[in-house]
Amino acid sequence: MRMHRPRRIFLTGFSGSGKSAVAALVAAALGWRALDTDDIIEQRSGRSIPDIFARDGEARFRELETEALREAAGRVDVVVATGGGIVQSVANRRLMADGGFVVCLEGQPEVLWQRIREAGGSATERPLLSGPDPLGRIRALKARRQPFYALADYTVHTDDLGLPQVAEEVIRAWRRLSARAVRNPDRLSGEPVGATTAEAACWVNAESARYPVYVEWGALARLGERLREAGLSGAAHVISDDHVWHHYGEAALASLRQAGFEANSYVVPAGEASKSLTTASLLYEWLASRRAERGHAVVALGGGMVGDLAGFTAATYLRGLPLVHVPTSLLAMVDASIGGKVAVDLSEAKNLVGAFYQPRLVVTDVSALTTLPARELTSGWAEVVKQALIMDPDLLSTLEARVADLRRLEPEVTTAVVRRNVELKAQVVSEDERETTGRRTILNYGHTVAHGLEAASDYEALLHGEAVAIGMAAAAEIGQRLGVTPPALAERQAAVLASFGLPWQTPGIDPERALAALALDKKISGRAVRWVLLEDVGRPVLRDDVPPTLVRQVVRLACGVAEKPGDRRG
Numbered sequence: 001m002r003m004h005r006p007r008r009i010f011l012t013g014f015s016g017s018g019k020s021a022v023a024a025l026v027a028a029a030l031g032w033r034a035l036d037t038d039d040i041i042e043q044r045s046g047r048s049i050p051d052i053f054a055r056d057g058e059a060r061f062r063e064l065e066t067e068a069l070r071e072a073a074g075r076v077d078v079v080v081a082t083g084g085g086i087v088q089s090v091a092n093r094r095l096m097a098d099g100g101f102v103v104c105l106e107g108q109p110e111v112l113w114q115r116i117r118e119a120g121g122s123a124t125e126r127p128l129l130s131g132p133d134p135l136g137r138i139r140a141l142k143a144r145r146q147p148f149y150a151l152a153d154y155t156v157h158t159d160d161l162g163l164p165q166v167a168e169e170v171i172r173a174w175r176r177l178s179a180r181a182v183r184n185p186d187r188l189s190g191e192p193v194g195a196t197t198a199e200a201a202c203w204v205n206a207e208s209a210r211y212p213v214y215v216e217w218g219a220l221a222r223l224g225e226r227l228r229e230a231g232l233s234g235a236a237h238v239i240s241d242d243h244v245w246h247h248y249g250e251a252a253l254a255s256l257r258q259a260g261f262e263a264n265s266y267v268v269p270a271g272e273a274s275k276s277l278t279t280a281s282l283l284y285e286w287l288a289s290r291r292a293e294r295g296h297a298v299v300a301l302g303g304g305m306v307g308d309l310a311g312f313t314a315a316t317y318l319r320g321l322p323l324v325h326v327p328t329s330l331l332a333m334v335d336a337s338i339g340g341k342v343a344v345d346l347s348e349a350k351n352l353v354g355a356f357y358q359p360r361l362v363v364t365d366v367s368a369l370t371t372l373p374a375r376e377l378t379s380g381w382a383e384v385v386k387q388a389l390i391m392d393p394d395l396l397s398t399l400e401a402r403v404a405d406l407r408r409l410e411p412e413v414t415t416a417v418v419r420r421n422v423e424l425k426a427q428v429v430s431e432d433e434r435e436t437t438g439r440r441t442i443l444n445y446g447h448t449v450a451h452g453l454e455a456a457s458d459y460e461a462l463l464h465g466e467a468v469a470i471g472m473a474a475a476a477e478i479g480q481r482l483g484v485t486p487p488a489l490a491e492r493q494a495a496v497l498a499s500f501g502l503p504w505q506t507p508g509i510d511p512e513r514a515l516a517a518l519a520l521d522k523k524i525s526g527r528a529v530r531w532v533l534l535e536d537v538g539r540p541v542l543r544d545d546v547p548p549t550l551v552r553q554v555v556r557l558a559c560g561v562a563e564k565p566g567d568r569r570g
């Protein structure tokens, strides 16, 4: 059978991916005409797109967009640059796929943001750029659209290509693939795998599992619905601690029951002591008494302690029940609930018995932070600052600019910052689920000294985040002395940590015990301690050549038994 190439090409992709410019180049090379759906809308309506958005709303704009696409799809010998959100409608995808070849132009958010900053984004996506953390918003919006972009017949990764090269790639794909592709006009009509609802913050794409993390202010009210959407049914066994249960237990049960789950609960005493094999045994007995079956969900409602304990129980009972994390502490929201590490403690050490076990979904109700004790909240900010320092300059700027709003838990900015942190952690976990490639190691920034201090105080004097804050100060000091970390960066870090009320040293802990704990860590892992140091915000480096004398000095400083850095440097 002779096959004909279609005489229409549609370019999809985010603002900044170069759709209009590439459409013009491809059209010129093929002797066709370039069209742009945004231009068609403006010409037909005689109005600007921002005006349509402002006066008639997005829904009306989307109708006009579909009309414009229909008009373009009625022509031949055209290359059509489409609006960034066009792919989300199944009707639009069908219009493009029926007789057209669909190419997505891809780009990393950082690259797109750079191009948008230089050239200005499309009119529909320009509102994205106002307000704080535009890069974060690009990432979030792009992540939501990604499953739809991925449906294209072909994708060109544009990050390292000039426009003519992108155009060549489009033409090459069209020559090679389009005749076969267009034989099925319904090929883009299905719901894409992983399509998210508007609220889903992001997906963790670990090798062993893919799951959504919902981050919303008030998410608990929709807990049952979320479980249903994730394909769960039957019974939901909720595990919590008594502090958290007091605030959120009834609401969680009500939401689950309303969605048709047979919901029941087991409440353990709050505190790390519950994260034990003894408690896990009690939970196994309880699950057996409730006749828990494969397919029944275990819901971990609480901070990191509950998440680890309930996760460990879910991972092992019947060789694994579906796990749903509902983190309620800041630490659990931005760290413990993402990444699939579950464990219980032994008397010898924390987290000694555990597994990698990814949840089925995570439902994060940011409003739960309003009842978290102040010291726990402050401690949680340390992990947030850490993730900004190692991965996201824009987030760091937001933390600096909005510290007062964040500390009083202003809903919008707090939700945005928690969501961004989830995305960051999810990215790293997606790249290195089991800590094999080294990528996940960067998350240990500040953790080397923190572990030593925590162990030296029998995990009593310091909360984890407090120890991490002191550990980051220590890492910055080491970085400076090795010429890795610029002094201005160390000062900036110190200022942001202090603004969140976090300490930089902890008088009262014996530095020799902390050093002994570090040496033990090294002995257990059987290799040199790998220090994560910062060259710049977003640029961590790994070093295993930090001289022991320097480590000793810095640990002494962290324990308040050495002179202040300013005195020494002066």
Ligand SMILES: NC(=O)c1ccc[n+]([C@@H]2O[C@H](COP(=O)([O-])OP(=O)(O)OC[C@H]3O[C@@H](n4cnc5c(N)ncnc54)[C@H](O)[C@@H]3O)[C@@H](O)[C@H]2O)c1
Pocket (backbone or CB within 6 Å): 241, 242, 243, 244, 247, 270, 271, 272, 275, 302, 303, 304, 305, 306, 308, 328, 329, 330, 331, 332, 335, 336, 337, 338, 339, 340, 341, 342, 350, 351, 368, 369, 370, 371, 372, 373, 376, 464
């Ligand atoms: N799995 C991982 O990847 C990972 C990562 C980091 C930490 N962890 C583990 O997490 C644990 C620490 O987590 P954590 O700091 O959340 O401790 P936690 O779970 O003990 O919570 C701290 C305290 O806050 C209370 N609480 C939690 N949420 C509340 C809320 N919304 N309102 C009122 N009170 C609330 C708890 O009852 C508890 O008293 C440790 O066991 C640590 O090993 C695990």
